[in-house]
Amino acid sequence: MTGLNKWLRLLIVFLVCFTIVSYSWFLLGGAKKEYTVTPKNSTYSIIDDSSQSGATTTTLNISNRNVLLECNLVNKAKWPFCEIAVALTDAIDIGFDLSSYDSVGLDIDYTSPLEGERIRIYLRNFDPTYSNTDDPLSLKFNAIEYTPGSNQGLQIFPLSSFQVLSWWIAENNIPVNKSSRQFDNISIIEIATGSYVKESYYAIKLNRLVFYGTWITESSLVKLLLLLWVVTATIVILIDRFVLSQKIKTSEERSQRLRDANRVLYNKSLKFEHLACTDSLTRIRNRHTVIEWLEGIVLQTQLNKIPFSMIFIDLDHFKEVNDRYGHSFGDEVLIKFAATVEGLTRCSDVFVRWGGEEFVIFCPETNMSVAVEIAEQIRETIMTKAWGFDQEFSLTCSLGVAELVDESCEDLIKRADFALLKAKKMGRNRIEISWEHQQLK
Structure with missing residues (x-):
């Protein structure tokens, strides 16, 4: 009965007195x-x-x-x-x-x-x-x-x-x-x-x-008194649990402050200075400027048990574009492609040119299902977009999606790259998913 406040003790005393008086009243013929x-x-x-x-x-x-x-x-x-x-x-x-x-x-x-x-x-x-x-x-x-x-x-x-x-x-x-x-x-x-x-x-x-x-039978009176006791016991348990939960809440405040501090550091790590570390052609981040950030963000994600996903993108048959229209035209395609995809990403996403016609989107606080939705939106937009060049031109892309598990950032990138390779082998213009602990073959 520890933790009971005064009014609850008085309620129990009242219930005891009420039970004695009620049953005595019945035995003396009051009913x-x-x-x-x-x-x-x-x-x-x-x-x-x-x-x-x-x-x-x-x-x-x-x-x-x-x-x-x-x-x-x-x-x-x-x-x-x-x-x-x-x-x-x-x-x-x-x-x-x-x-x-x-x-x-x-x-x-x-x-x-x-x-x-x-x-x-x-x-x-x-x-x-x-x-x-x-x-x-x-x-x-x-x-x-x-x-x-x-x-x-x-x-x-x-x-x-x-x-x-x-x-x-x-x-x-x-x-x-x-x-x-x-x-x-x-x-x-x-x-x-x-x-x-x-x-x-x-x-x-x-x-x-x-x-x-x-007016009331003995069995009905006993049932009523029993119900009152059960209700009172339920109230006692609920109040006792509430007091205990308050103590637990107080004891967790210190650890919560630590988690909040980690969260602040985590959010700060997502901020990039957009004027530096950009790809000279597409004006988006390049591969080398995100490696150190990626290692830190993966560690923070795993410590805070937050989902983290990435999307690997490759333009389909881009070599044929260069061979047919020239490298200058291919550069214009890359610029417009990067601008289109960047317009489809969220503020928290990190869009990177990985090399050549390969691009990567890192998606903090994003699970697999949401990442797939983003990838599908990109794939469909690229496939249906009117690119505005003088000659008739269409473009598609293949995408590989992976979600971070208990692994290094290198392993995550390998799994996403493997999924992208599978998408290309399966006919291109599609999305493939790399599940947890999937074998890389």
Whole structure:
């Protein structure tokens, strides 16, 4: 943890405290939530066997403390029953999402002629893939049956204990992926008499109906806290690396100053005095004046690991030009050729007449690919140029290109000369490249 500044240490202390407080809050029940169904937030109604031509009579009394359903079941309908229907919303297709709750608490007193008789609890879910607003039976039956007895108080059941009724799945032809329990859109809760009843008096008193859940699960809280720790650790690593990089940067300043000094010397070595050391005919540098410079620039290039290339140029069939038009005309061609090529070179390039009709371009800070581009521009310009002589005249040149590797300037020149010789043997008016460590044959 070395190198951490004060604010980052405070951040870690805060995160530790936040983790302790958050998990303690969860363990003490701070994340728990409840949803109690009351006459203020829902609507109560009666459903009985009258829709099946039954003769059951029912009454419903709603007070602030409880809801009481009394019914006299008559064995006229095929399945006599009565139930309390609790509508959580005004629309059957817009329900209440109970998927974040994990259990339900029921406080029901049940009066029936049979001891230990069960009642049925239905959580009815609407889903447009299988439900129809015109058919209440199309809402999914998430059901449990249990014996409430009388004065048993609040009994809590996990929502995972509810099961979808098999007859409803078969009757509505529900696919397998929709046949499991579902609580994301509960619009109606039904509390009904048992499956097997007889003609008698029944009473269902609903004292309390409440759903229990948590705002955040324990696993989600742990994941969130873990994420906060990971983010903090990442910040610590990044800051530590930044501090280390600053130290490295400081330690490299001395060597950088030395490299800058070498660079200054290197750039100064590129400056020539153009009024001296020039070829008397073409007015460009001659071979003898660049030898000492070339040795120094090659050494500086290798020390600073800077690319350095050269282009060897030879005029094609120049002897025939002299033989056909005379040496005076040949000199004019050399002058115009040198002026043309010099116009194509860059400020940093060094253009030299090597001897006769041979020329060399030294290209500091230039790799092979750029040097080839320069050579191709020269070759195409010379081939297509209108030279302006009285007689029809055309000229081409061959070029050899080499890039400096771990070698002397003499070896570099030999490789470029070898590439030029190859270009001439291959038909002239072309460029050949001498690659690193190429055999000279």
